[in-house]
Amino acid sequence: MDEEPSSYERVAYKNDSVYHYMKICLIFGNERKPLSAEQFKQLIISGLKELYGEVGAAFPFDVLTFDQFVLSAILRVYNNGLVKLWSALTLIGSCENESCAFRVTQVSSSVSKLILVLKSTGTSCRSL
Amino acid sequence: MSSHLEKCARSLLVCEKSSFMNEASRHETHVCKHSFNYKISVLIPECGVLPADIANVISHFKSYFLVRDLPVYKFLDAKFLDTVKKGGFYALSYKTRIDEDNVVALLSSGHLVLSLDKDTYQQLGLEGKPSEYKHRKDMRYVVTVDLTDKSLVPGTKRFQQVLLSLKERVPLKSDFLLTRCPPGAEEDGELQALLSQHTYEECRPTVISRSLTDIPRPSLHPSDLRGNAHSCTPVQFLEWLGSVNLNIRCNNSASSFLSTYVCPEPCATVNKVLLCTVTGFIPPEDVYALLQELRRCLAEPGFTDWVSLTVHGFADSPVSWGAAEHGFLKGGENFYNLVCFKNQDYWLHMATGSQDGCPP
Numbered sequence: 001m002d003e004e005p006s007s008y009e010r011v012a013y014k015n016d017s018v019y020h021y022m023k024i025c026l027i028f029g030n031e032r033k034p035l036s037a038e039q040f041k042q043l044i045i046s047g048l049k050e051l052y053g054e055v056g057a058a059f060p061f062d063v064l065t066f067d068q069f070v071l072s073a074i075l076r077v078y079n080n081g082l083v084k085l086w087s088a089l090t091l092i093g094s095c096e097n098e099s100c101a102f103r104v105t106q107v108s109s110s111v112s113k114l115i116l117v118l119k120s121t122g123t124s125c126r127s128l
Numbered sequence: 129m130s131s132h133l134e135k136c137a138r139s140l141l142v143c144e145k146s147s148f149m150n151e152a153s154r155h156e157t158h159v160c161k162h163s164f165n166y167k168i169s170v171l172i173p174e175c176g177v178l179p180a181d182i183a184n185v186i187s188h189f190k191s192y193f194l195v196r197d198l199p200v201y202k203f204l205d206a207k208f209l210d211t212v213k214k215g216g217f218y219a220l221s222y223k224t225r226i227d228e229d230n231v232v233a234l235l236s237s238g239h240l241v242l243s244l245d246k247d248t249y250q251q252l253g254l255e256g257k258p259s260e261y262k263h264r265k266d267m268r269y270v271v272t273v274d275l276t277d278k279s280l281v282p283g284t285k286r287f288q289q290v291l292l293s294l295k296e297r298v299p300l301k302s303d304f305l306l307t308r309c310p311p312g313a314e315e316d317g318e319l320q321a322l323l324s325q326h327t328y329e330e331c332r333p334t335v336i337s338r339s340l341t342d343i344p345r346p347s348l349h350p351s352d353l354r355g356n357a358h359s360c361t362p363v364q365f366l367e368w369l370g371s372v373n374l375n376i377r378c379n380n381s382a383s384s385f386l387s388t389y390v391c392p393e394p395c396a397t398v399n400k401v402l403l404c405t406v407t408g409f410i411p412p413e414d415v416y417a418l419l420q421e422l423r424r425c426l427a428e429p430g431f432t433d434w435v436s437l438t439v440h441g442f443a444d445s446p447v448s449w450g451a452a453e454h455g456f457l458k459g460g461e462n463f464y465n466l467v468c469f470k471n472q473d474y475w476l477h478m479a480t481g482s483q484d485g486c487p488p
Contacts, residue, residue, distance in 0.1 A: 008152070009145040009353055012486065015138055017363050037386055062387035064376045074374065076389065079136045107458040109139035110363070110479060111370030112438065112465070 015109070020082045021064075023106040024089060025072035029099035037066035040073060044085075047092035052084060061085055064111070074111070082107075137458060137482035143362045144476040145353040148423060148468075154488075155466065156416060158476060159439075161450045161488060162464060163235050164220050165410040167440040169373055170422065173345055174432040175402040178337050182404075185421045186335055192307040192409035193319060194222060195328040199301040200232055201294035203240060203275065206282055207322055212238050212275050216309040218411050221302040226444040227268075227456045232302060233446050236309075236411075238276035242300075243446035243453075244269050252298045254290065261455040261483040270446065270453060309413040333408030340401045344378055344391035348434055350473040362477055364392035366465065369436060372403060415439055419466065426470050438465040448484050455483025 026040070035043070041063045048057035061077040077085050089102040146153045170182070202208060203219070211217055212234065219234035231243040242256070249256060249269035256271030279286045294300060308319050320330075346360045346368055355361035360368070368391055371378050378391040415437075422435050441448055443460030454462055459481050467475040478487035 007146075008150065011143045011354060011362075013141040013143070013363065015136065016141060017139065017367075019367075020136060041386060060388070062389055064371070064387055064389055065374060066386075074376070076387070082136055108461055108481065109136065110141075110366050110461075111374065111376070112366040112463065112479070 015079075017109040018078060019076050019109070020079055021108050021111045022075045022077065022082075022086070022089075022104055023072070024075060025070060025103050025105065026095070027071070027101055027103060028095070029101075031098055032071075033096055033098055033100075035068065035071060035095075037063055037068070037073075040066055040071070043092065043095055044075075044089065048084065048088040051088045051091055056084070057088075059084070076111070079109075139482065140480050140484070140486055141362060141366075142478045142487045143353055144478075145350075146474060146476075148472045148474060155419070155474060155476060158449070158464065158478070158488065159416045159419060160412045162412055162415075162439065162441055162462075163218060163447065164233065164442045164445040165412065165415060165439050166407060166442045168406045168410060168415060168418070169436075169438040170402075170404045170418070171369065171372065171436040171438070172402040172404075172432055173398050173434070174400065176339050176400045178402060178404050179425055181425060182418070182421055185418050186333075186404070186406055188417075189333045189406065189408070189414045190307050190309055190411055191330050191332055192305055193323060193328050193330055195304045195306060195323055195326050197301050198304045198326055199295070199299060200240075200242070201291055201299070203234060204287070204291055204294070209275060209281075211308070211319070211322060214310060216411070216413065217306075218308070218409070219304050219306045220409070220442060220445060222305050224302055224444060225456070226446060226454070226460065230300060230302070231444060231446050232300065232304075234275075235447065235451065237451075238274060239451060240273040240275055241446045241451070242271040242273075244271060248298055248300070252293050254293050259455070260453050260485075261457070272451070305409040307409050307411050309411045331408065333406050333410060335404065335406050337402065337404045340372065340403060341399060343372065343398055343401045344395045345398045345401065346392050347394045347396060348467065348469075350469040350471060350475075353475055358394070360392035360394070362475075365467075366477060366479070368392055369438065369465065372401065373405075373438075419468075422468055423472065426468055427472075431470075434467055434469045436465060436467050439463060448480060449478075449488050452485045452488075454480075457482045
């Protein structure tokens with residue numbers, strides 16, 4: 001550990017993160033299907049393949065967290081895959097013959113910036 | 129595929145490295161300029177229980193008030209004006225969205241900021257300027273009224289004009305979060321007296337402490353802010369910090385189907401990490417008091433090498449740092465993080481989203 005106080009330094013990064021993070025949740029029209037995290041990711045992958053084909057959908061994304069009770073998740077995707085992933089999520093309309101829709105509540109370039117929705121402080125929760 | 133589909137909205141991260149002992153250090157300015165804070169996270173590695181001194185500082189955080197249906201012109205009442213002029217008064221409209229609704233904020237400097245949609249702005253008749261964050265046409269306007277201005281005292285022409293606009297032309301009202309950090313002597317009950325004619329509730333900040341075990345932790349070296357040699361990069365560090373806050377697993381294998389996220393290298397596993405989160409309407413003065421206490425604790429022998437203090441601003445606040453305009457777009461993020469080291473060095477990370485100026 002340095003004992004000398006550091007000299008001042010300032011660095012500004014613009015669009016430095018290679019990832020984007022999406023906070024999403026899945027809602028069902030009628031009956032809610034129980035889904036595991038793997039099934040949840042598979043549903044998104046199948047939506048991507050339907051829209052962009054095998055090759056167009058071949059990019060990685062991660063399901064960082066998944067809450068199976070409220071069906072919400074945090075996804076991590078490379079910047080160049082964000083638009084593809086978002087568009088595929090928008091167009092996914094059914095899961096096992098049950099109508100459903102994805103709601104994107106927050107998109108950010110850093111996972112630190114994803115905010116927890118807190119009623120006490122009126123923190124915003126909206127569909128983007 | 130078209131290349132413009134691969135572009136993302138702009139995000140900014142400004143990192144500073146300095147020492148608290150440095151006379152020109154701007155840490156106090158940065159903390160005090162970030163007016164509207166809704167969440168603070170303190171992360172202390174190698175610690176299982178929140179130290180009593182830190183818990184004590186948090187327990188002395190100011191209460192805040194949720195006032196229902198407060199007309200905006202009430203801020204022009206003589207009693208309110210006197211309180212506002214003394215400084216340390218913060219108000220923010222509650223559950224209003226910066227990209228859809230009319231949002232009102234009162235800064236400790238005495239500036240009343242109204243972020244209004246076009247219709248309201250045109251009816252109001254107060255001079256403002258178009259929002260910096262627009263698509264094609266000006267659809268949103270920002271009006272700033274300096275309540276400490278000498279020309280804005282009851283009886284003057286300017287005062288009558290502002291009162292007429294806010295009381296009769298457009299009787300704006302909203303639920304508000306209010307808090308007060310009076311400089312100097314404590315004046316308990318003054319805010320309650322002001323609010324006595326309105327429906328309000330007094331709220332305390334919510335404190336949640338979690339002790340996490342066996343967490344991979346990145347190695348940090350105070351002199352290596354950019355992560356060239358001994359530390360990880362600031363982006364990687366903030367990603368790790370976010371993953372701890374959101375309970376994200378960071379020991380996945382590279383072939384995992386669900387997630388391949390891992391803690392940035394170089395890293396080491398720590399037995400325990402304490403994460404304390406405070407949420408509410410927290411004035412910057414309280415954040416600064418907590419920072420000072422963390423610094424004091426760090427100086428004690430046997431305490432951990434570094435601690436991290438993350439402060440999130442309200443996503444729907446009309447300002448971020450100082451009076452700089454803030455917008456939402458896809459997240460409304462505006463936060464800063466201070467990593468304090470044992471030798472009184474610190475790193476400051478300030479991050480904003482697309483609709484924000486460069487942090488100061």
